Amino acid sequence: VEPLDVDRIREDFPILDREVNGGPLVYLDNAATSQTPTRVVESISDYYYRYNANVHRGIHQLSQEASIAYEEAHDTVAEFIGADGREEVVFTKNTTEAMNLVAYAWGLNELGPGDEVVTTEMEHHASLVTWQQICKRTGAECKYVPITEDGYLDMDAAAELITDDTEMVSVVHASNTLGTVNPVRELADIAHDHDALIFADAAQSVPNRPVDVKALDVDFLAFSGHKMCGPTGSGALYGKEHVLEAMEPYLYGGDMIVKVTFEDSQWNELPWKFEAGTPSISEGIALAEACEYLDDIGMERIQRHEEQLAEYAYDRLTELGDVEVYGPPGDDRSGLVAFNLDGVHAHDLASIVNDYGVAIRAGDHCTQPLHDVLGVGASARASFYLYNTREEVDALVDAVDEARSIFA
Ligand code: PMP
CATH class of the missing domain: 3.90.1150.10 (Aspartate Aminotransferase, domain 1)
Incomplete structure (x- = not known):
């Protein structure tokens, strides 16, 4: 290298x-927030100076340009993390929002008494507080994989804690306090052996190392733009297409629907089903620019x-x-x-x-x-x-x- x-x-x-x-x-x-290179800042000013308009395919020229840039930004981010395409990448404002999206849209609907969420002692509050509270609301139980003296996950304990009662394994990929890099693929295999899903908090890994969601075989993965040379207000949730497809929306409103009557509504295709309302357009475009910047360096x-x-x-x-x-x-x-x-x-x-x-x-x-x-x-x-x-x-x-x- x-x-x-x-x-x-x-x-x-x-x-x-x-x-x-x-x-x-x-x-x-x-690890709190990274600095922003000129080219990413310029991608924001370029949007506001040249093609600021609402997205989702307005008829006029500026809206078309903004829509294409915003949609293609999803493709760039998908490529950066090895996802199949834009269907698997929902833009959020940060890791925390991505986490809550899954907790509300999946957790509230799928968890109940007798179910377990297995997470770890080294989670960030974004994950720990979210699963703790969703478990309280649904009657599920939250369990924590302990750490060893050296700050590694105790994988023997993990193998015992993850059982057929486990519905979700949620693990931080790289710890923002210990610097530990966790064996996410190994945990994914254990989770899948028990028909559980796995969520990787990649806030401290996607900015800092090559991350390939397919190699990790995670069902969900989240990260923030502001820790990877991108702007605040940008971030993403990766989800396997069939998993996102099966999930209820998190926020209702404009742009996340295809058909609405007084009686009912039909959801838009992925990823727009999870992006209700006017999104953070310039931030999303700039996040893609940050991915390209990092990718150019390697x-x-x-x-x-x-x-x-x-x-x-x-x-x-x-x-x-x-x-x-x-x-x-x-x-x-x-x-x-x-x-x-x-x-x-x-x-x-x-x-x-x-x-x-x-x-x-x-x-x-x-x-x-x-x-x-x-x-x-x-x-x-x-x-x-x-x-x-x-x-x-x-x-x-x-x-x-x-x-x-x-x-x-
Ligand atoms: N998880 C980890 C491991 C983090 O380091 C951070 C940021 N400190 C977050 C989640 C939350 O990120 P954000 O505040 O951008 O939502």
Whole structure:
């Protein structure tokens, strides 16, 4: 795999030239939101300057152009994740909405007392809270696959928890706190052996590594545009065509129907059946532009680059001696490190490194139950992307060192 030309890539991101607190911005909060390359920003302005109109095949020229661009954006996103076509890709505003779409449209109709949803201790609240609450409403039971000491899923426990009572297995592909990359295909095989469906939360994998929905054999998969060089307000739900076909709509309204009478309505074809009302048009078009941008650079190269930075950060931080890094060893994780400096609250740490222009996240990263398992209330998290450098990791470690001396 050819290394990235990071100097060249950084030219695509004008925001990286910013100064923060008198020094260069060191942006290491990519797992929360990534930065946006010029070409993606331009795809938004191009839409508003040249062909802003409502979609769904209005008769006039602008509406035709907008419709074609919006529909083709689905094809591009489908191709990016190895889906069969636009029928399998519903645009949503983010991962959370995709998750709720399935929970409401499938869960409320299919789950009941005696049914089980199996998910994991390392889920993001987007998944954990959603299944927990849908189970409460339907009388189904929610079960959690535990994690091992090293932050892997306990696969023996998973094999025991997934039974013929299981209707849904929902798993985060790459953990936004531990950096663990979960064996989604293996879980899909176990789920399917028990006639259960599987949902992969790919918010931290689709932006960072090649993801092929057919190879993973998942029934559903969700991700957000704003973590993969795209705009906020964009995201997607992948679903196998026959699974989406069998599902009731989530939202009712315009554009999701083909025929309406006072008595009843007939649903539009996929994916429009799940896209009621005027969608986020420019955001969807820009998400496709982001996919093309990432594809031009190459997802394998991006994955390799991030993993090398994460391993370097893991090594440098653990060398400090009084830093605990959570999750698997440095050479087996996706591009992020969550950690705590002994005796310093993660919020104070993030605030001090911000004085040095270094942007990291502090808190529970929307994984409160996982932090309970780890036995800490909060952690600091640095997360890397294609434009980050080893020098930026050094800047982080220097700033953490400074924080230590301030609190000593
Ligand atoms: N799942 C994971 C693993 C995430 O990291 C995130 C974003 N922090 C989400 C779900 C939710 O994404 P969004 O806020 O874009 O819906």
